[in-house]
Amino acid sequence: QKEVEQDPGPLSVPEGAIVSLNCTYSNSAFQYFMWYRQYSRKGPELLMYTYSSGNKEDGRFTAQVDKSSKYISLFIRDSQPSDSATYLCAMSAGGTSYGKLTFGQGTILTVHP
Amino acid sequence: EAGVTQFPSHSVIEKGQTVTLRCDPISGHDNLYWYRRVMGKEIKFLLHFVKESKQDESGMPNNRFLAERTGGTYSTLKVQPAELEDSGVYFCASSHLGQGGSPLHFGNGTRLTVT
Numbered sequence: 509q510k511e512v513e514q515d516p517g518p519l520s521v522p523e524g525a526i527v528s529l530n531c532t533y534s535n536s537a538f539q540y541f542m543w544y545r546q547y548s549r550k551g552p553e554l555l556m557y558t559y560s561s562g563n564k565e566d567g568r569f570t571a572q573v574d575k576s577s578k579y580i581s582l583f584i585r586d587s588q589p590s591d592s593a594t595y596l597c598a599m600s601a602g603g604t605s606y607g608k609l610t611f612g613q614g615t616i617l618t619v620h621p
Numbered sequence: 622e623a624g625v626t627q628f629p630s631h632s633v634i635e636k637g638q639t640v641t642l643r644c645d646p647i648s649g650h651d652n653l654y655w656y657r658r659v660m661g662k663e664i665k666f667l668l669h670f671v672k673e674s675k676q677d678e679s680g681m682p683n684n685r686f687l688a689e690r691t692g693g694t695y696s697t698l699k700v701q702p703a704e705l706e707d708s709g710v711y712f713c714a715s716s717h718l719g720q721g722g723s724p725l726h727f728g729n730g731t732r733l734t735v736t
Contacts, residue, residue, distance in 0.1 A: 512663070544727075551625070551712055551727030552664070596664070607654050607716055607725050608677060611664040 511535050514597055514612025523621050527584040531597035531612045534578065538610070539602040541573050543582045546594045546614070555595075556582065559602075587619045623647065625728035627713050633734045639701040642731045646695070646715030653696050654716075654725065655688060659709035667711075670696060671718065682707075703735045 514531045521527055529543075540559055544552035556571040558564045558580075564571045570583040580599075584591055594616050598609040626645040634640050646653050655667040667686070668678040672693035681688070685704070690696040700707055710732050714725040 510663070514663075542724075549729065551714075551729045553727070554724045557724065598664075604676065606723070607652055607669060607714070608666050608680075609656075609664075609725070610666070613663045 509534065511610050512597065512599065512612045515615055516613050518616040518618060520618045520620065521587055523587060523589060523619055525587050525619070527587050527591070527617060527619075529582040529584075529595050529597075529615050529617070531580050532578055533580070533599060533610075535599075535601075535610070536578075537601040538599040540600045540606060541571070541580050542598045542600075542609070543569075543571055544596040544598060544611075546596060548593075552596055552598075589619050589621050592618045625713055625715050625726050627711075627728040627731050629731060630729065631732045631734075633736065634703055635736055636705055637702045639699065640703055640733060642698045642700075642711055642713075642733070644696045644698070644713030644715075644728060646713070647726055649717070650715035650726075651693065651718040652716040652723070652725075653690060654714040655696070655698055656712040656714065656727075657709050658712070658730075659706070664712065667698075700733075703733075705735050708733055708735045 542557040543555045561575045568585045572581045594614040596614045597612040628643045653670040658664040666680040669676040670690045710730040712730045714727045717723040
């Protein structure tokens with residue numbers, strides 16, 4: 509069983525829709541939770557990161573972490589065609605292992621005009 | 622600020638040959654990481670440098686892979702001899718030194734194809 513499970517999609521939505529992306533994990537040691545966006549032929553770009561449980565909002569993006577359920581989510585409001593990309597969840601135990609990320613497989617998102 | 626730079630962007634080699642990938646981190650970033658994504662799989666951690674020292678190399682697949690970071694600046698990842706299963710995209714990332722909260726900045730990767 510993978511440490512991090514993420515539905516690869518693909519997910520296709522109309523412009524303006526609310527998008528919900530999710531990951532589940534099994535390692536209780538994970539303390540830092542990140543969402544990366546990756547465009548084709550580019551490297552992952554950090555969107556959001558959260559320490560421990562709770563919510564974090566940044567513009568149209570909201571990240572939620574529920575450590576009791578080992579479940580994290582990313583919501584995108586008023587989705588735009590420019591949001592079309594692969595979204596990767598990633599997590600780490602922190603400390604000296606902060607940068608040792610365990611990634612999900614990524615969800616391919618397409619937003620249609 | 623220049624981002625993380627990786628060379629080459631794409632490499633095609635035959636099985637048994639040697640390939641060296643290079644990563645130039647963001648200036649001042651002491652942490653440098655190598656990751657790899659093989660076809661159909663998730664991105665996986667390979668190793669972590671702090672300055673010129675290997676902090677964690679637990680993700681290196683086998684002894685055909687050798688990573689170096691001389692002088693604590695750029696890093697190289699050599700694959701010798703290359704096998705078919707080494708094909709994939711190799712990413713480098715860097716960050717400031719610290720216990721947490723310093724985001725990783727990724728390069729655009731080197732796409733390696735072994736035929």
